[in-house]
Amino acid sequence: MVHFKQYRSVYALFVIIVSLVLFLERHAEGFSSEWGKRLEYSDCELFYTPLVTEEKARKLGDYLVETGFFRKDNAGTVQITKEGDIYQFRMVVKKSEADNMEFIKSAAMFAAHLSKDVFDNEMLVIDLCDKQLKTLQSVTFQIAGSQDEKE
Secondary structure, eight states, X not given: OHHHHHHHHHHHHHHHHHHHXXXXXXXXXXXXXXXXXXXXXXXXXXXXXXXXXXXXXXXXXXXXXXXXXXBTTBOOEEEEEEETTEEEXXXXXXXXXXXXXXXXXXXXHHHHHHHHHTSTTXXXXXXXXXXXXXXXXXXXXXOTTOHHHHO
16 A cells, blocks of 8 residues: 555656646747747747847747737747848748648748848748758748849
8 A cells, every 4th residue: 555655646746747847848938949949929939049139039929920820720830040141930831831832932922021021121031841840941032123033
């Protein structure tokens, strides 16, 4: 009987610790991981790296909520980072979407809107990623009147 009580106590402690860890992972505002600091919007999460200010990350998060990209019925994960002068908006997608030309065209249009509405017309690339944020496909957009368009 004593052995059973010890087992039950250890099991209860284990359940409490696991529950606490899962709670903290899911609900800690500003939670930092290998993907950067985390901001939460409904069932969606936005990670931002030290190369992006918290102010810019929050502006992006608010924009994603306003445009319906972040919705309660559509849990998702995105990351914003920067490489040199180019912002990288990384989003988790299904593999089939990363190979779909219509989806890629829509992502390019979305990149143009993000650049204009959130990032003051700075260059932006959208990386379509798997669940581990490994890039499946990179999507850029053409700025109207740019040098490449004139050639």
